[in-house]
Amino acid sequence: MVIEDNQDEDEYKDVEPKDDTENLLKSLGIDISAGDDGEVNDILTWIKWSEEESSRDCDQWMPVRRKSDTTPSTSEALKTEEDEQLSRIILYEDLNEYLFTLNTNESRIYLLSQFIDFYGGKMSQLFCTNSPTWIENTLSLEDLPDFMLEKLKCIHNILTKAQDIPTGFTFDFLLGSFTMNGDMMKFVRNAVLLCLTVFPRNHILEEAVLVCEELYVTKMSSFKCAVTPCRALAKSLLKSDRQDVLLCGVYARREANYGNIDLARKVFDMALLSVEGLPEGIQSNAPLLYFWYAEAELANKTDDGRESSYRATHLLSCLGSGTQYSPFKSQASSLQLLRARQGFKEKLRTVGSSWVRGIINDQSVALVCSAALFEELTTGCDAGIEVLDQAFTMVLPERRSHSYQLEYLFNYYIRMLQRHQKKSSLINVWESISQGLQMYPFSPELLKGVVEVGHFHTTSNKLRRILDECCYKKPSVVVWLFALSYEMARGGSHHRIRGLFERAVCNDMLCNSVVLWRCYIGYELNIAHDPSAARRIFFRAIHACPWSKRLWLDGFLKLNSVLTGKELSDLQEVMRDKELNLRTDIYEILLQES
Incomplete structure (x- = not known):
């Protein structure tokens, strides 16, 4: 193993970071040989400025205006009252110049997903990892x-x-903590609630709303919530549309996620008991409800797992056989299991004919997953895997590689294999993950599987070569992050890790990745403990990504021990010249200090 590591280390020794700091500074408009000219050169002042600027970035993200029912006040005595008369709201006039028309639901959902992601909300994946x-x-x-x-x-x-060697490394340790704004989550929640009038009964948006509500409530409350934070909002939404069974399912999953399995069961039962009396379009959502319910049961850790398995089998038997749903009372009989198995075979044939015509949706994928899970619970892992293998043969590889539903199905396939990897051959799991990586080379789920299984299945040098091959053939931020994580978690040499970082940031496609540059700076500061190297990398980073205010502020917040007061002053001046939307004037800080 030592020989392997030394051989690989030699490969990275020739990749040295370029040190051309002076030229980079000049290209940014900073002349380190110029005089002070009355600039503020106190480092502590610039630290206070950057902290205030970061705080305002977090708080002042909406337009500010005077409340319509107030008049301007110039009296110093009324200064506090005047502050209270200001409000931060978004009006139509703020957006009027930027409005445009989208003609398809797909493009509208895409725009909405970008909005939710931009403001820090969480939304289920809507795109295949191969998509642009x-x-x-x-x-x-x-x-x-x-x-x-x-x-x-x-x-x-x-x-x-596995190594029994704590490294103290995590990527959030490198990047620093990110403070989530409670008001921002409230804003996203309200905005998506309005969008639900345009996209009614969209379970992905409904889930995003409930998650935003959870983030908002937990952020605003200093105490642990006694109930599920989104419960009140979910009940309010259900009262306004009692036929939205998928909303019932989404809400029940949130309750189960918070450990309230009994309440989750009541909500799931209510939805499944009512679904058969609803229009056919709503009934088609039943496979999603059954699958979510079964997964929630299997994730329940409050018993020894046997009852949860019986409950999940009962649910899947009802789905497969097509019989009217009834809440769980006892273990499914052999006759019920036989009917369910035959029913699933017929349903899968129908799914296959739809997939051949290119009709692939969440409901059909949930049905396939349910059939596989049913076989796994009643017959064994091999039978469940066989169901999934047959499903994949229904679709051409080209279509598989561009469908997020089929990518989800493949990830489910890998998770099923990993659940039973102690019983089945580890090489089967490894081969399946390797094949999947050929189809989905940017998938975080599969890259995680490569490292997890490869760590036990193959040598560290071979696993490193596989990750290197992924980096070179299909370079992406995700692949490089996993390769770096593997090396740092193993306590790899500084030469090798620096070599990986250099090859990443020198790649034509990735040189503008802010997160890679920030990780590189964090690595040199917090793990390699080389502030001078971090300083050089910082100047390269702001030259490569001059639009990233977060990156510029890292210089003030993290590198103030190696940057001079004049350099910090010059950096702030360049930030202003580049119109990076600075909210704090340095003279405000000077007045506070005086």
Whole structure:
């Protein structure tokens, strides 16, 4: 193993960061040889300025205007009252110049998803990771989204546990904490609620609304919520549309997620008992409800797992056999299981004929997952995998590689394999993940699987070569982050890690990735403990990504120990010249200090 690491380290020694700081500064408009000319050169003052600027970025994100029922006040005695007469709201006149028309629902949903993502909300994935939309979104990242951090932390925990060597590294440690604004979540929630009038009964938007409500309530409350934070909003929405069974399912999942499985069961039962009396278009959503309910049961850890398994089998039996739903009372009989198995086969044939015509939706994928889960619970993993394998043969590879529903199905397939990897051969899991990575090379789920399974299945050097091959053949921010995470979690050498960073930021496609530059700076500061190197990288970063205010402020907040007061003053001046929307004048800070 030592020989392998040394061989690979030699490969990275020739990749050294370029040190041309003076020329970079000049290209940014900063002349380090110029005099002070009365500039503010106190570093502590600039630290206070950057902290205030960051705070205002977080708070002052909406237009400010005087309330319509007030008149201007010039008296100093009324200064506090005047502040209270200001409000931050968005009016039609703020947006009028930017309005345009979108003709398709897909483009409208896409725009709305970008809006939710921009303001820090959470929304289920709507795009395949091979789509240009996904690639553009990852290139524009300044912070790592929660779903990405969770996967990176997962492989970090596995690697450090296996080595029994705590490294103290996580990517949020490199990037710093991101403070979520409660008012912003309230704004997103209200905006998406308005959009639900245009997209009624859209379960993805409804889930986004409930998650925003949870984030808002938990952010605004200093105490742990006694009930599920989105409960009041969910009940209010259900009262306004009692036939929205998918909203029932989304809400029940949130309750189950907070550990309220009994209440979740009541909501799921209510939805399934009522769905058969509703119009046919609504009845077609039943597979989603059954699948969500079964997954919630299997995720329930309050018992030994046996009752949850019986409950899930009962649910899937009702779906497969097509019989009227009844709440769980006892374990499904052999006859019920036989009818369900035959029913699923007939339903899957119908799904296959639809998929051949290109009609692939969430409901049909949920039906396939339900059939596979039913076989897994009643017969075994191999039977469940066989159902999924047959489903994949219904669609051409080209279509599979561009459908987010089929990508979800493949990820479900991998998760099923991993649940039983102790019983089945690890090489089967590894081969399936490797094949999937050929089809979905930018998938965080599959890259996580590559590191998790590869760590146990193959040598570290071979796994490193596989990640390198992914980086070179299909370069993306996601692939490089997983390759870097693997090296740092293993306690790899500084030469190798710097080599990875350099190859990433020197790639023509990735050189403008703010999140990669910020991770590189964080690595040099917090892990390599080389502030001088971090300083050089910072100047390269703002030269490559001059539009990122977050990146510029990192210089003030993280590098103030290695940047002079004059350099900080010059940086702020260049930020102003580049119109980076500075909200704080340095003289405000000077007045506070005087």
